[in-house]
Amino acid sequence: MSRDAELKRILVTGGLGYIGSHVVLSLLLSGRYLPVVIDNCHNAFPEAVKRCNEIARDEMGADAPQATFHRADLREPETIEAVFAEYKAAGGIWGVVHLAALKAVGESSELPTQYYKVNVAGSISLLEAMAKNDCNNFVFSSSATVYGTPAVIPIPETSPLQPESVYGRTKAMVEWILQDICRSGTDERPSPLKAVSVRYFNPAGAHPSGKLGEEPRGKPGNLLPLLAQMAVGREKSELKVFGNDYPGSPDGTCVRDYLHIMDLAEGHVLSLDAMAVAESEKNIFSKCDPKKDGFYRAFNLGRGAGQSVLTMIAAMRKASGFEYKYEIVGRRTGDVPDLTANPALAEAELGFLAKRDLEEMCRDLWNFQTKNPNGYEQTA
């Protein structure tokens, strides 16, 4: 397609996952980017790319850009190199959105070597492959968990990185590595890498088409997918609320900053847009000292509105009609009382604003769950 030649090709690692697939869709819908998806299918299905392409055709017509998929694993750098090589003749890969990672906080303390291997060593291999292929625009999926237990709520980006889990440390380490690479080199030959870390708060919901959503293997580890699967009758376990004596919370339960998955996904597109601004124009790196900071920035992607666990249960009851029964039990080790973003920097610099509200998140999640009661596999 001649139109594709004008699009910037973006490698999306982990592009089959919940966040990854919505990022792929947002890239397609932007009309500016052409996603090349890689994933090892550890916890995700190639069906997700098909659905992204289908939604893009539904919304943009038959000549909508279409994502391609390659099965590849960051632990096997030669498979990543092969993908870069494949697109070299066609103009190469302009940028990378790096989401591939192991992501379960609890599991990370049991399997730290695997987490460091995939999340840290895998990122280093990817950055090495990018340098070899002169690909210099990088968006990294970081997490609010890098802040540990923050002193200030809502949390500004200047809050120190003091992660309290192995998972959190893998994310913080990659941020430090990125910054070091961005500010490396000499005066004559500064590093060509530009990088943005986006620190996710709590993504929720699904694309409103009901074709794309969160499809965890096994019992969901996060609250909203668990509530959705309970309401649809797929998950039968009891609902436990860990602690209702947290100070500062309206009802004593933990407070999190939920944002719609499509808002979060669009934050990645905005980050790439910001990196694409010419160096001669005002851009997000204009104020960076090349030696001290490098062309590296980190932004919170959140709504700035904290929601307690009980608020979320009530919102999902409203969306699904399901009467949840829950038990209040003791606090869970490692839970931070409140993780609410200060989203002002991302709004000012990226133009990022999470517009979709809690009702929309729950409605879209429920729409996806009822249309895909058993997930992608069975409907593919």
Next chain:
Amino acid sequence: MSRDAELKRILVTGGLGYIGSHVVLSLLLSGRYLPVVIDNCHNAFPEAVKRCNEIARDEMGADAPQATFHRADLREPETIEAVFAEYKAAGGIWGVVHLAALKAVGESSELPTQYYKVNVAGSISLLEAMAKNDCNNFVFSSSATVYGTPAVIPIPETSPLQPESVYGRTKAMVEWILQDICRSGTDERPSPLKAVSVRYFNPAGAHPSGKLGEEPRGKPGNLLPLLAQMAVGREKSELKVFGNDYPGSPDGTCVRDYLHIMDLAEGHVLSLDAMAVAESEKNIFSKCDPKKDGFYRAFNLGRGAGQSVLTMIAAMRKASGFEYKYEIVGRRTGDVPDLTANPALAEAELGFLAKRDLEEMCRDLWNFQTKNPNGYEQTA
């Protein structure tokens, strides 16, 4: 040899380097360990192992244990796996002393991706290979540079890790990774890994035989090898002293804690000895909380005696008879005023005491330099 069957086999990564080769020699001389050396020969020569074996025979007789050498690179995990496999039938490898790393602070800010690849990703691969081969004793070569600019001199091990260079961050990250692995697992299946990080202060000198010493490729980056090469007429460049206005120093120049390389090397043997103590007996991990700390400890290896740059120049003049001319220039970015260890913990727990004094360091360095004016390569 029947005697070898009673020795614990120790993989020494980077075992051809300055510190590595003296560690190999100390392991041989201990009569308790049998070193298996791996090295990629990036900055070192196989000749070093031959010399270790020769010194061991000189001191222990014809049936002295002998180290073996394998050329292998941590960036190619299959070469490491092959070494573990080779010794499997013969009882396997009991422990690892991990020294292989890129180590130039200045270069690390120019080539961060390489430093993270070798030092961090390489360590992760090694730890993965160890776990697969049920090898659970690990001594890691860390560095005083993990302390950054410490608030308290002499520096205790409880000083926070706040490294100020890429090199320092690679060392701190591996320490964090080690601790996370040591405290991982579940109550029923805790991690089998025991690890000790040894934080080096400034190693100096050589084995008194004059057969083993520091043999840097190119212009020496450290003060003492530079002084030795200047005195022997090999290095012609001018001597610059960076800053003489540091507060707290007797003459205003930077203060470092030099210790004899054989003392430092013996600290590794003592660390392995400490890890070999049965779990039922009092050992260095007895006070560790398995969940919070894991079986992980970190120790300073230093003398606890700070020496200024000008003191070192005077000491080398005394040893070599060479009249050094030097120029005082401005402070160098990144230099910390004083890095002097508090060595009390290593003495109390490992029985480590750096006995050899500054005169001995300079004498042994000068002995090596005069016997090997052009290094290993030309005399091999």
